[in-house]
Amino acid sequence: MSRADPDPGARALRGALGGFFGSVLAVGGGFTAIALGGTAISRAAVERQRRRRNTKCDSCAGERFVRCATCLGKRAIDWQPIERPSVDRMCLCPTCQGSGLQKCLNCLGQGVV
Numbered sequence: 001m002s003r004a005d006p007d008p009g010a011r012a013l014r015g016a017l018g019g020f021f022g023s024v025l026a027v028g029g030g031f032t033a034i035a036l037g038g039t040a041i042s043r044a045a046v047e048r049q050r051r052r053r054n055t056k057c058d059s060c061a062g063e064r065f066v067r068c069a070t071c072l073g074k075r076a077i078d079w080q081p082i083e084r085p086s087v088d089r090m091c092l093c094p095t096c097q098g099s100g101l102q103k104c105l106n107c108l109g110q111g112v113v
Contacts (some may be wrong), residue, residue, distance in 0.1 A: 023046070044084065055112065057110075058106070064087055064103065068093060068102050070095040071095070071096060075098045076090040077094075078091075
């Protein structure tokens with residue numbers, strides 16, 4: 001037994017969890033796992049479970065985006081700086097930046113509620 005690792009159980013736990021977490025430290029009788037790649041894996045698993053449990057958004061039908069309310073999906077709007085224009089001017093939609101779509105405000109762009 002080494003000085004830093006007096007407990008054989010700690011050594012076994014470090015061997016078992018070391019591949020997943022990167023390293024395991026014995027601190028005050030308890031164990032602390034330092035995650036190197038485990039956080040991204042855990043986050044992906046939680047997101048996958050959340051999507052399975054939740055239902056599709058009714059507003060966007062799970063597509064995460066809806067048609068822009070400002071330009072109605074046309075990607076541009078009529079803009080006239082003066083009251084009686086001589087020429088119609090089209091301007092890029094300031095809301096959707098010309099994409100014709102907006103993130104769904106009901107599900108905040110997640111596709112599920």
